[in-house]
Amino acid sequence: MLTDSDLQAIWLTIRLAGITTLILLLIGTPIAWWLARSRAWWKGPVGAIVALPLVLPPSVLGFYLLLAMGPNGPFGQLTQSLGLGTLPFTFWGLVVASVFYSLPFMVQPLQNAFEGIGERPLEVAATLRASPLDTFFSVVLPLAKPGFVTAGILTFAHTVGEFGVVLMIGGNIPGVTRVASVQIYDHVEAMEYGDAHRLAAVMLIFSFAVLLAMYTRRSQPRREA
């Protein structure tokens, strides 16, 4: 039913979303923790920068990334001097772009979860002489688990649905940067509406299933509380 190139695009999309989610878990957690705990005056500006991808049109983000990662851009010159070449038109270029693009979808749910824990459990842990790192892993992580699940699912799903940014910096290379959303766009452009419908249906079912899983979880009453 789906062609080989459709399956290739789906697999590529899953890989991109999976790697992006893992990287954002590592980067987003400390940022969210800092945003939740800090009282520094520049907490506001940092929070605003993290939220920017929510507001900016993907074409703007994609265009800036194309310039910044290109041979004359600051980031492109950095990667070139490291011997990595330039990132546009590569899978890792898409990963970098997706990390920017999906950043708020990781940070904001985590920040909410961390803020929801409050001071009390941390103070108790401190009086029991737990080190900050210990506190984080044995108190914060278990308490913030629902936040991590939401953040992970949202980040993954949002990266799967990414289109404008990929279009701007990907170059539509099969197996490297041609993700499912671009493949659908291609089918539509080529007036292959049947193929477009089939792949679009897969995406639609996937998105619905993800959101359904999340909302069902959320609406269940908490047993432990």
Add this chain to the structure above:
Amino acid sequence: MKRLSALFISLLASAGLHAGEVQVAVAANFTAPMQQIATEFAKDTGHKAVLSFGATGKFYAQIVNGAPFEVFLAADDTTPARLEKEGHAVPGSRFTYAVGKLVLWSAKPDFVDARGEILKDGKFNKLSIANPKTAPYGAATIETLKKLQLLAAVQPKFVQGENISQTLQFVFTGNADLGFIALSQVFKDGKITEGSAWIVPGYYHEPIHQDGAILAKGKGNPAAAALAAYLKGDKAKAVIKSFGYDLR
């Protein structure tokens, strides 16, 4: 008060001058010339052409689904023919408004030689092309590379733009050393505006006929008919030529 009423009268008068309005869907590669033509069209006829730019395939989908376009200037000749067959274009209104020319272009001066030998040398990082499945310039690119027997050699270096504007963007920003684009994008007043280029001779590919048509929604709109006539006139033809298109 007198001044205010004078202002009203002049506003009304100018509204009267813009006797009609026509919604036009324009292929991305024809953006610059069409903007110039629309300005002169307004001056000469009083009609206003409201322009939308985009990919031909996308316009097709929109038109079939009821988009309010009245005139369509496509990047190919098959899409207007198909629209006419399906009853979305006024029968017999199709005409070739321009014949596109393909060019191998680089943003760097002295990078592309006058015969396109650089394709054989292979001393470039990426070759930006328009999606051959959807863009006529992309299809012409593949045809040309096949004739040159270089397709297999350069294919690993392809990056694809979704339309000819994006194909140019990849080269323009320096992310791709080379790209096959429409001459009209880098040509003005009879010469290449910047960078270096090889204008691909016409015998390397089927001619890129860009056809226009009056759409069903524009039937009976005098401004639509006026625009179609204007595009066939000498003034518009001179503009079209100055942007590096051929005429039929």
